[in-house]
């Protein structure tokens with residue numbers, strides 16, 4: 145949640161709650177499936193790295209309503225990638241039996257290393273944010289094309305031409 149929240153806050157603070165919802169989704173979706181009568185093993189179907197990655201790519205590239213879908217899947221992706229730092233890892237896709245690990249999968253859930261990684265990322269985000277936005281809220285990525293259009297800074301054709309350019 146710290147990783148998803150801090151990185152999303154850099155790009156778009158209003159999307160933080162959606163990203164937080166997404167960042168916990170791989171775990172709460174397990175309860176939802178269980179409640180619906182499906183037995184799920186922890187860190188299985190809801191933890192496919194490929195699934196969250198493809199979802200994010202879909203919403204970024206094809207269709208997105210105010211980036212809500214992208215923020216949700218981005219949150220989920222940070223969750224499964226963070227899980228992949230741990231000893232038990234996560235499955236990459238339904239077609240791979242091997243567990244997916246990042247950085248050797250050395251961390252243990254709840255141990256000190258986990259907090260160090262999470263808070264280091266939060267600290268980096270904070271520093272980068274301070275460095276790139278000297279009070280004017282300008283970011284080098286995720287231009288708010290719709291916002292620029294609404295404020296009359298660009299016209300409709302510029303918005304149309306640029307709305308899918310994220311960087």
Ligand SMILES: [Zn+2]
Nearest residue numbers: 170171187227
């Ligand atoms: Zn998990």
